[in-house]
Amino acid sequence: MKLYHLLIPLLTATGAINAENNLPVSKGLMLDLDADHGVELEEGNRVKAWHNQVKGNAADVFVKRDEGRKVPGSGRPTLVQKVKKIGDHNTLAFDRQELINMDEDAFDNLLTGSGYTWVSVMSIVQQKKGKKDVNSFFGNLKNGSNYEGFWGCIDDANHVWMGSRCWPVGKKGRQPFWNEKNPKVFAPKPLVLDRYYLVIGRMGAGQGKVNLDLFINSATAIDTKKVPVNPKANSSKMAIGQERDATNHPGHESFVGEITRFLIFDRPLSNQELSELSKFLIKRYKIASNE
Incomplete structure (x- = not known):
């Protein structure tokens, strides 16, 4: 049987977050992509769309993107179900592939003063040759001009970096x-x-210069830098799996690996909130707490 337009069990694409998945921190949560919920499939286990589990904002769904691809459908990630390493949860496997939220402005305010917190439960394999040290697992960089936006990447030696x-x-x-x-x-x-x-x-939130902090497996920052806020910065569509809606070279600056859960808050979480959220996700997905 062909599984066109199949929704995996417990889909809540148009509903609130499931009770069993309630996070310990919810204020400011605008995006919750959960591989256990809201994944729309076609042609077996290929992902057509990934639905946001948070209602009521423009970032409602991330969809496949064929524009710029020589082979239609080749940009779709794959659903991998019930992975034992992460407590029998599902995950999405990306091989220089992407899902795009088509709203240009859904995440603009995060860069212009509100600040943000993004959270990724993920794994990687060896990255493939593309733009040196730019293997992005998400980003909303503008196409052209100053390429404003924020992103998370893996370099060619498998270090995480963000900006x-x-x-x-x-x-x-x-x-x-x-x-x-x-x-x-x-x-x-x-x-x-x-x-x-x-x-x-x-x-961080506010104007002037604010902190950029990176955390891995804990609520203690492993690197911090200052960045000047531009209240007129104009980012673009949010991509999961690459740095932007890169139709001119899809996959060239994209990562290879898995994303199990991806969250975005429209504010910087406090250290206490980060601690609570980290402990919850580490326990839920059986992540080793050491680096």
Whole structure:
């Protein structure tokens, strides 16, 4: 039987978060992509859409993207069900593939003063050759101009890094990859291949310069840098699996690995909130607490 438009069990694409999945922190939660819920399949286990479990905002669904692909459907990730390593939960396997939320402005305010916290339960395998050290597992960089947006990536040696591109509005054109206005927040140790991690990025709220913090498997930051906020920064569509809606070269700056859970809050969580959330997710997905 062909499984076109099949929804996996317990789908709540248009409902609230399931009671059994309630997070210890919910204020400001605008995105909850959970591989156990809201995954829409076609042609067996290929993912057509991943539905946000949080109701009432423009980031309602992330969908497959064929534009720019030589082979239609080749950009779809794969659903892997009941993985023992993570407590029999499902996960989505990406091989330089992507799912896109088609709203241009759903995440704009996170970069212009509200701050953010993103959370990824994920694993990686060896990355494939593309743009040097840019293997993105999510991002909403603008296509062109100053490429404003925020993103999380793996380098070619399997270190996690994150950033917020907040260039001043008067500065046009392609900017240096890293400097004081576009800092690289970087994990000193590489991730172990085929091991699941809890990776968290946080940007402070307000104007002027704010902190960018990176966390792995704990609520203690492993790197922090300052970034200047640009209240007129204009990011674009949010992509899961690559750095932007990169129809000019899909997959070229994309990661290879799995995403089991992906959350975004529209504010920086406090250290106490991060601790509570980290403990909850580490227990739920059986993640080793050490790096």
